[in-house]
Amino acid sequence: MLDNYDHKILKLLQSDGRMTITELSNQIGLSKTPCLNRVRKLETKGYIRGYRALINHDLVNDNHIAFVQIKMDNTKTQALNAFNAAIMEIPEVVQCHMIASHFDYLLKVRTNNMESYRKVLGEKISALPHVQSSSTFVVMEEVKSYT
Secondary structure, three states, rough: OHHHHHHHHHHHHHHOOOHHHHHHHHHOOHHHHHHHHHHHHHHHHHOOOOOOOOOOOOOOOOEEEEEEEEEOOOHHHHHHHHHHHOOOOOOEEEEEEOOOOOOOOEEEEEEHHHHHHHHHHHHHHEEEEEOOEEEEEEEEOOOOOOO
């Protein structure tokens, strides 16, 4: 079970994963060794799954974002598992969520422009197992993002 120190560690590392143990321990009010032990425990138990760089998508030219609603033709476990496995192979899909709604999945797709998005949709996403239909919502401006 997590205590207040653990929650503070998670919050601080989420905003700055490169924070040193010294900085972290100073901010939460623990000495370095207990702080480091807590971070290691959080990593070992899976509360911290990893550390990543936040990329400037304008500079790497993949700042075209589309959200795609996917309606499945079959929602039995075997069909969902097949879709889930196949979606992992499409690098342009940066997020995939199963949704309780009138559609089944919501995808966040990053490409460099509308032409490349159309190709990903037509050749990869639409070809996934059990996809019945899709609806696309193109992002006009990214206001807040951590991915």
